Amino acid sequence: MLAVWQRTNADSTLAHCVSQLEASGALDNLRIAAGRMTGDFRGFQFADSDVYKVLEAIGWEAGRGDVSAFDRFVSDTVDLLKAAQEDDGYLDSHVQITRPGEKFAELRWSHELYCLGHLLQAGVAWARTTGRRDLLEIGLRFAALVDDTLGDGHTDAVDGHPEIETALVEVYRLTGESRWLNLAQRMIDLRGHQLVGPDPFGFEYFQDHAPVREVDGAAGHAVRQLYLAAGVADAYVENGDDALLAALERIWTDMIGRKMYISGGVGSRHRDEAFGDPFELPPDRAYAETCAAIASVMFNWRMLLITGEGRFADEMERALYNAVATSTSPDGCAFFYSNPLQVRTERGGAHAQAPARRVGWYACACCPPNLARLIASLHSYAATTADDGLQLHLYESATVRLGALGGDATTATITTGYPFDGGIHVEFDAPFSGGELSLRIPAWAESFELTVDGVLTHATETDGYLRVAGNGIRSLDLALDMPVVVHQPHPHIDAVRGCVAVTRGPVVYAVEQSDLPDGLVIEDLVIDPAAGGTVGAVDPELGMPLLTLQGSRRGEVPGEQPYPEWRGGASRPNGRMDVSAVPYARWGNRGPGGMRVWLPAS
């Protein structure tokens, strides 16, 4: 599945994003800033970041395949950025057009450092994959201005939207210049002292409510929280400050245990795009912004690298295959901004940023190009190497280049039908003697079998990874038991009380109105949880296996009264029928209508 996404991203999404940068005015903004045209700024104040994210996506893709179709776009845009950049390094078309001269004057909402962060990440991507540094140089000139203005010994200020922290650490890793790590650490340390100033949104929204080392959980705007967490994790890797890691653990535990949807989506509230109270997880009004799920992948990935613990890989995988995956149409050109777990058959309210169908672009366009850059770099999340071994985290049919690690072996070729099949075959091109081979055993796998070179083998599982000594291995097969699992919610999750959800492996399933018989609205469907589910045929349109559940029409006939007198418990449901469930990632692709992940249990 990951490989298909990458192909679709390369073949369709990138070009779609480039065309939308033109249509939305994001490129025109830079042209105006560069003096090449006149006109008004269009879009949100952070529109420059859309351009940077697309450049970053193409940059990562450049490390995988042919991006020559974008050569002209990239060159033109780099030239444009150079032209728009001021002599002192400043570059932010919104400020340059709408309030020239007011640089860094209002960081609460300006997103100036946020945009710079994305510019730096784009520059790093190109430098890492191709050695091309012109984009990075533009970013570094701007970063130097920021350091000279807001760095040590200068004004104390933080951006209202974290992002630059992780970017600066990446720049430090690339360049080795401690200046950038220091600036990242400074931005982290300054946070939580109410430097953003009073605002109706409150300090929590801006991640400025408490110093990072003192926070007790996940709070505020979900994307801001998780971008900051990613940056803090990066800083921890470099400085080893245990207080930072302890804070990250508290944020993670609070988020995963009490503030995350079963889809891996986070951010329960439309208002303030925020984490809510513990266990406040409405499926219908789940905000679950695409960017927040992406940020959760980023955060979990860094925690995995820090700790080597599979629990982080499990959550990265949950978010990827569900909250992230559902946000994009199969053709890669339409997107959800918000990813609810329930859509009613009948809608009545206005649904800003939560349409019932994926759409091509958004006025606030942060999500689509964010997807593009994640997907273009997805392969780097699949496997890692260390001096003492190879670790496989996400299973996909792929070839892993082993570099100096593998002894005689230079590649490991993985063949799998994951995530819809638990069988993973790994074949080395020559005997692998590269130290320990770590194979992730997801927490959902109730059992597994390992066969090494044809021999059923016992190996130790620690921290969610099976450890196999790499002593001349030619091939191995891992068979993960992948049963259909019926889940119930923690009893404190009020919004889905009495309901069940169904998963198989890492994939969350949903029932759609379009699969129900005429005359049965999804709101009147009840599911028999004791009957479990069976794996059905591969849907020809979706290319994925459906599940078959057992359901009925609810017994209580809904009346006119919203709050009738209690009548002695639920009535017996009517009839019994097979009910198809589709991967949540693919709902809304076969006609409009209601959808539910959480289904009332009979």
Next chain:
Amino acid sequence: MLAVWQRTNADSTLAHCVSQLEASGALDNLRIAAGRMTGDFRGFQFADSDVYKVLEAIGWEAGRGDVSAFDRFVSDTVDLLKAAQEDDGYLDSHVQITRPGEKFAELRWSHELYCLGHLLQAGVAWARTTGRRDLLEIGLRFAALVDDTLGDGHTDAVDGHPEIETALVEVYRLTGESRWLNLAQRMIDLRGHQLVGPDPFGFEYFQDHAPVREVDGAAGHAVRQLYLAAGVADAYVENGDDALLAALERIWTDMIGRKMYISGGVGSRHRDEAFGDPFELPPDRAYAETCAAIASVMFNWRMLLITGEGRFADEMERALYNAVATSTSPDGCAFFYSNPLQVRTERGGAHAQAPARRVGWYACACCPPNLARLIASLHSYAATTADDGLQLHLYESATVRLGALGGDATTATITTGYPFDGGIHVEFDAPFSGGELSLRIPAWAESFELTVDGVLTHATETDGYLRVAGNGIRSLDLALDMPVVVHQPHPHIDAVRGCVAVTRGPVVYAVEQSDLPDGLVIEDLVIDPAAGGTVGAVDPELGMPLLTLQGSRRGEVPGEQPYPEWRGGASRPNGRMDVSAVPYARWGNRGPGGMRVWLPAS
């Protein structure tokens, strides 16, 4: 209860509001506009309306009792308004201070006509209760400017916030000048043609998405929707346009059947303060703004007057005793803006406009003075007279002056412990021969007994009213059966599936953490719905009877996993205990902690 509210309002709330007008800058804004001081505008753009609502409240109170304590405030404020009013009649301190000269230039957000509406309502209140017309004259001068600018033959425009419609009809009724009725009708007819212009909030938010006669239900910002509905009802009364009444019926049916909380609160969403989808009624994130509940009282009251049908009185009563009542502290000086039906023991998110305790004032201060004007005029909702009889709608210990209606009788004195007791005694000071006596039989009353002059009497109930011929009656007793009722939600209300709520008469009850034994968090309480509830003692602190329910600790011990595997249905709950429930209107007065109206059923 109504009488107590009125006393508290007169004795405490009015003075509190006056002091807050000073503290919030609302009066200073007018002083700046009048040239009496310098400074910046403070508060929201509609801050003038806070001043007008307080003046209106004192105006209604002037018809009931002694308001001499406010003489100075009223005179000074009327003088101030005269001084701030421009020669052409214009008066809006926000526009005058922040963008002088731009009158009516941006009606989508400016609230200029909204503020004028409140000014006119204040003027009407004083004219009706005391004959004092100076305040009304200020409003009429401004209204004349509006008519000359936006009236027939002039610019087509509507205000982004309905309010002026109902005010203009009231002015027409007071003055008899058809100009004001015409302007009201014009404002109603212009609505729904997207005259407010594009905005991220969308046309629905501004009640500009469809012509009033074409709407199919309740939609958009709840207060805007219901203020408009009240104005449309007023217009219908004067013009008899059946298409308007039919639209109001559709709005009402949709709201009451699918978009209203059991408390009578409306507006499910914090985002956009809006009605949501049908059956989208989360108890925790219920926005249920105080002003929306007040507006629902206004709308239902008008529908009752139009139709004489008790269903509207029932809903007016539901909103009054629950959603409206809960918004104010017993001392009348602290308020909720948002009125959720659930507050968790542990809160994690930011709760703008939804604090866990009532607070003295809000930056957006629409609600407290709106309460003050409603409560000050509450007596006028209790009883009405027509040529052919007397109608009692809300029961309260009170004296009704019969005027020319009653034959020998000049007063009817009502004695009752309503809403906590279903017995209502009506005593006339002389034989009542004033035509038909209509006594409301609320829909919740499962049975009733009528005794006329000591004789058990049969009378016909039609449209929710018992009709008694007024043939020399001296006294009567109505005994409404007021059982404890356990309610279940309509099965499409997902957010409270598996829960029950408890009412007695019109009063909704809630369970509070503070009444539970140590070590039991309210999230782990389950209620036995079959055990019903019994009426307990009067709580000395609240002065109201509590209910006693039967509950247990939930059987499933919540674990660490948010989404564990389904384990075969709920376990048997542990133990059994009496659980106290307090009137929802009085939760949050005995210490902080969790609260639930909807309780999981065992």
